[in-house]
Amino acid sequence: MPRILLAALALMLVALRPAAAVEVQRVVSPGGIEAWLVEEHTVPIVSLRFVFRGGSALDPDGKEGLAELASGLLNEGAGEMDALAFQKALDDSVVRMGFKAGIDKFGGSLATLTETGDAAYHLLAMALNEPRFDVDALERVRAQVIAGLERAARDGNEVARQQWYVTAFAGHPYARPPGGTIAGVEAITRDDLLAFIRDRFGRDVLIIGVAGDINAEDLGRMLDLVFADLPGEARPGDIPETSPGAGGMVLVKRLPQPQSALLMGQVGLKRADPRYYTAYVMNHIFGGGGFSSRLNMEVREKRGLAYGIFSYLVPLDHAASFMIGTATQNARVLETLSVVRDEVTRLHDEGVSEEELTDAKTYLTGSFPLRLDSNGEIASILVGMQVAELGIDYLDRRNGLIEAVTREDIAALAAELLDPDGFAVVVVGEPEGIDATSQ
Numbered sequence: 001m002p003r004i005l006l007a008a009l010a011l012m013l014v015a016l017r018p019a020a021a022v023e024v025q026r027v028v029s030p031g032g033i034e035a036w037l038v039e040e041h042t043v044p045i046v047s048l049r050f051v052f053r054g055g056s057a058l059d060p061d062g063k064e065g066l067a068e069l070a071s072g073l074l075n076e077g078a079g080e081m082d083a084l085a086f087q088k089a090l091d092d093s094v095v096r097m098g099f100k101a102g103i104d105k106f107g108g109s110l111a112t113l114t115e116t117g118d119a120a121y122h123l124l125a126m127a128l129n130e131p132r133f134d135v136d137a138l139e140r141v142r143a144q145v146i147a148g149l150e151r152a153a154r155d156g157n158e159v160a161r162q163q164w165y166v167t168a169f170a171g172h173p174y175a176r177p178p179g180g181t182i183a184g185v186e187a188i189t190r191d192d193l194l195a196f197i198r199d200r201f202g203r204d205v206l207i208i209g210v211a212g213d214i215n216a217e218d219l220g221r222m223l224d225l226v227f228a229d230l231p232g233e234a235r236p237g238d239i240p241e242t243s244p245g246a247g248g249m250v251l252v253k254r255l256p257q258p259q260s261a262l263l264m265g266q267v268g269l270k271r272a273d274p275r276y277y278t279a280y281v282m283n284h285i286f287g288g289g290g291f292s293s294r295l296n297m298e299v300r301e302k303r304g305l306a307y308g309i310f311s312y313l314v315p316l317d318h319a320a321s322f323m324i325g326t327a328t329q330n331a332r333v334l335e336t337l338s339v340v341r342d343e344v345t346r347l348h349d350e351g352v353s354e355e356e357l358t359d360a361k362t363y364l365t366g367s368f369p370l371r372l373d374s375n376g377e378i379a380s381i382l383v384g385m386q387v388a389e390l391g392i393d394y395l396d397r398r399n400g401l402i403e404a405v406t407r408e409d410i411a412a413l414a415a416e417l418l419d420p421d422g423f424a425v426v427v428v429g430e431p432e433g434i435d436a437t438s439q
Contacts, residue, residue, distance in 0.1 A: 029223035035208035036382040044114040046212035047375035051105040053205035057173040058237040065180015067101035076137040078126035095120040104317040156261035160428040168244035202234025209382025211375040246424040260429025268322035271315040287311025333431035351411030365399040
């Protein structure tokens with residue numbers, strides 16, 4: 001019990017530090033496995049985050065949902081332990097372990113007390129190298145995934161998101177639902193899952209971030225224990241470059257509900273684009289800044305059209321999108337769409353004010369240290385830095401990149417990137433009076 005209480009307390013503790021005070025180390029294990037590390041010895045907790053490049057977009061045709069199903073099964077038994085024994089071992093050592101399938105990445109996480117680290121790392125090594133995929137666990141998790149897909153089919157926002165990807169990326173792997181399809185999940189076999197870990201878990205596509213009560217030498221030993229037995233190379237996947245299409249189209253998907261979900265998007269910027277930080281600041285002002293954003297003020301505060309509205313950048317590995325999403329009464333969909341397009345036009349034609357830019361910079365630079373509030377969050381950021389190839393000194397440079405954005409930068413980018421009539425629009429619900437170009 002004392003160990004459990006200590007773990008619960010440690011995992012809740014917040015130690016805010018300025019970004020510049022975080023020292024990032026590059027660690028290479030004796031076996032040649034690289035990780036980025038931030039040491040933090042105040043609390044006896046170690047957090048590990050890792051990803052393998054290649055996510056649900058690589059699921060085979062007819063087996064959509066393979067990555068998602070695997071993510072739910074890797075901690076359901078490994079080695080000589082069945083699902084019950086494995087979960088008991090995690091509980092006994094107060095270990096948090098999880099896996100997540102994304103469109104472009106397959107990730108995992110581990111949080112452990114320092115004193116039980118060896119047991120935790122051994123369990124993670126077993127999960128990655130010796131998953132059992134027992135029939136009972138497979139069928140139980142398969143049923144959970146299918147139940148989730150059935151719920152998603154009744155969720156207007158989720159249907160809108162999936163329909164937008166199907167429409168904007170027609171014929172491309174990004175058009176596949178990330179969580180899979182019911183038919184695809186039903187078709188997946190144990191052999192498919194074994195092939196998944198054999199083909200996807202290569203050390204050449206592995207990216208690792210670690211933060212907490214561990215030094216470089218101990219981390220090197222841990223990296224070899226967990227990852228050294230994985231295949232040296234993953235089976236290469238073929239995801240072609242693409243851009244969202246269907247610009248100017250409005251698609252209506254009928255779903256009985258009192259509100260309609262509205263999702264619209266067009267071409268955005270990839271993370272490596274030198275104008276990305278300009279887009280980042282611009283988006284904060286336009287729709288990413290919560291209650292202070294232009295969209296929120298015009299759509300929610302002034303007109304009461306929606307409880308919330310947001311815009312966001314989606315820089316995938318092989319495409320980039322600029323998205324806007326909200327939900328509104330069926331009778332007010334056209335009005336909402338008109339207001340949003342007017343705001344896109346205003347940003348395209350006029351850019352932003354000096355006051356808006358100053359406020360955005362103040363918020364984005366001042367709030368950044370709050371993201372460094374836990375070992376788990378820091379480890380996740382370390383992974384993201386490597387994925388996007390931002391450099392090991394990114395935490396020192398990041399706020400300077402924000403501060404360097406000018407009104408002229410935003411005006412030029414908005415005029416080039418944004419097309420008020422070029423969004424692919426998906427509406428899910430029972431909208432009144434809307435002229436859909438596709439039904």
